[in-house]
Amino acid sequence: MKVNLKRLLANEGTIDLIHSLADNKDFAILDAKGKPLYVSNNLSPEIISGMVIKANQTEIGRVCSNSGKAADTIARFIAYLAKLEYEKKALASETLEKYKEISLMAGLNEKLASVLHPLDVANTLIRELEKTLWADHIQIVIYNYDKERYENLAIMNKHPQPFQEGEQLAVKWLSLNMVGEIINDLAGDERFSDYFPQVSSLMTAPLIVNNSVIGGVFIFSRQFHSYTSMDLKLLNALVSQTATALEAARLYELLKDTFIRTVFTLVETLEKRDPYTGGHTKRVMEYSVKIAQTLNFSKDETEEIMLAAVLHDIGKIGICDKVLLKNTKLTDEEFTIIKNHTIYGEEILSNINSLRHLIPGVKDHHERFDGTGYPNGKKAEEIHFHARVIAVADAFDAMTSDRPYRKKMALETAIEELKLNAGRQFDPEIVEAFCQMLADSNLNGVNGQFPPCRTSTHHSPPQYGC
């Protein structure tokens, strides 16, 4: 930051003030290169004195006069003005930096407010860091409480390999010191030089929550880059803001996980009533999730489908053992009783606010695509999409599991039945996705043995599931 002497002298009243201080002595003011900026009218050609003008310990010019006292007074006065100007500029620069920092923080805060998953939080931070700081590789490392070690959470990777071992070491160091660091000459740093090959400069900041380091953020530069204290200040500010959001997202995930496990355990306990359906809920859940993933559903929607799949038969709690556990074919009257489990499922879930949104997926899972299902005879898109997914998963598991009154089908036969029922009992798009998923995965050890799915609209096989 420099003070411009010419501009300083051009300020209104400055020259008049200098004249009054000069006590009618002539003088000249020169810039640092000796170029005259102001010369009083009657300056004598014999200049006897030249005084240096300094601002922030740098020469910005010189005052010449045939009076040493006048030159000294003027030089000290201009140095004072220059000091004020320098402080004004420093304040303006600091204010600007602060403004940038605040608007960056406000922007990040706004973005973090709408993300709930730890990975999304980490990626939001990476995007902000990429815009703000020079980096050709950014890694966010976080402590995994289950595995008791630090793990990569998110990477902006322009390097072929992340630096796993180096980060373990560096985060341990961050944990001890709780402060970020700039290492502009990494090769010369004995602590880390062996662990970060091909990196010239590194900047780190700890993720701190409740006075504990839960991880660290690493900014790497392959080429030499001189990170500044302002860079570190910005990094620390952004990282510290993200740490809280990250921990909140982790707690939210933990809470959600606990909730899902609790619901799942409850349903598994209910399933114990019927020894023939052991593991059915888990398999329907797994098939449904895989269908959702094959169809590129969002993480949130996949989770909803998963929960609806876990709870799809919750209404069977209201069906008496005599009917539910009957090991011979059901009479029409008994089948009518069994059908009520979809309505009972709706009634049970309607009492729980946090599960109410799952009702359509549960209630509609026995509706048929052609409108001949129950409880409401909905057809095609009238049937909730989650229910159409669960219907395929439910029927496939029913067909490939032993029942008291029949043996399980071969996988190939079950797949063929799904295809033949596409457009009748099932949504063809979901059957297609399910077949594709089976062909692509190791599900039940059937990797790659199924041909590409082709749906059919003729043939009328029995309904699967109950």
Ligand SMILES: [Fe+2]
């Ligand atoms: Fe059911």
